Amino acid sequence: MMKILLIEDNINIGESLKESLEKNGYELIVKTSLSLARKYLEFTKPNLIILDISLPDGNGFDFFKNVIKKINIPTIILTAFDSEEDIVNGLNMGADDYLTKPFSIKELIARINKILKINKNIIKVKDITYDFDKMMVYKNSLPLSLTPLELQLLNLLFLNLNHVVSRSMILDTIWNLTGNDVDDHTVTVYFNRLKKKLDSDIIKTLKGIGYRIDEE
């Protein structure tokens, strides 16, 4: 069962949400302060967090930045802070959604459903499909057999979709080598093996800079 953690000091909201969410198949845990929430998060990982901003022992924005971001749990900010600045700030911080009070429970549930369904663990670029969970690569739906290192390389590129990955970054993360005093020719050879196996031009070389895969 999907667990949702509500961090909110207004007990009424907790009460009414609990019932509605449970009807929709969710389990709701309510914590009325940041310290209680922090304690809870030490030994449990909910699937989603609904976070109020003004709480008795601190500010929700800070909590989001310092605690939630690090454990990487989808979060909806739910607050009376309805200024444009707060909303934009919350969204740009990385919150998955931002709802202002008073709010519609049905809308909240619709937005929760949307976030929890967006578990986009499969990426398709041209004829290549990459499955993050399974660490599998398909070309036109047929599985490709890559060596462990090739897979790691490809994974790194897909994790950095639309971003250039430099050779030094690659050497650092895949080979745990630093600096440029290492034979980075190995990288070249690997990329060419990978490119040959994929037989697709999704990997772009940026001479002197690195490699990149672009979303379509």
Add this chain to the structure above:
Amino acid sequence: MMKILLIEDNINIGESLKESLEKNGYELIVKTSLSLARKYLEFTKPNLIILDISLPDGNGFDFFKNVIKKINIPTIILTAFDSEEDIVNGLNMGADDYLTKPFSIKELIARINKILKINKNIIKVKDITYDFDKMMVYKNSLPLSLTPLELQLLNLLFLNLNHVVSRSMILDTIWNLTGNDVDDHTVTVYFNRLKKKLDSDIIKTLKGIGYRIDEE
């Protein structure tokens, strides 16, 4: 460059959005009716659609279900229909977000960014677009091919937007050379190659001082 299609018959909204979105590195195409939008979508695939609901030739919800869902393009519904039922309906249909009018442009952009997973690392000056993530330069949305050094130079200029970059600064950061005892003529040659490739007057020469790119 990311293309956003706005389907909206109120021309004022289109006008004001166009400017703000372009500042954020997006290209906005406006269609004032569903039939025009359908025609456009026949041969172009935008990265995102912003959809109004009440349109001269039909209902946006239907259009979303029958047309957009099939071609699978992220969509934000932007409408005056602010009833709980409409919002929930829109979200449950599969819209990626639902904003009600009147709306904040900044919030809309934050929500667009979130959907397109972009952290605004794109700068546009005149017809030149610079993408920090991809390390790519576009002229009128078409990619330009620059050499590594040319790219580094341009990067330096964009990092110092509105500020002069002196030749000694350039020699120092790009060539790792200090002082002025080096042949700084190389810099001149590079800037001219760069200027020629950009074929745009965004790079300003300040004789005896350096070079500069200005924001518009």
Add this chain to the structure above:
DNA sequence: TTTTTTTGTAACTTAATTGTAACTTTAGAA
């Protein structure tokens, strides 16, 4: 063990990038 696969290195090829030199133009000072 043997066999197969994976990995790292080396040597070579190719194409693009880079630095320099020689010459021309321009902007601003006198």
Add this chain to the structure above:
DNA sequence: TTCTAAAGTTACAATTAAGTTACAAAAAAA
């Protein structure tokens, strides 16, 4: 206006980065 230093332009040879191929060492599988 002329003069001069700075910047623009062009061309070319040297250099370099990436692509390619081949192969032996190391690791994993049979």
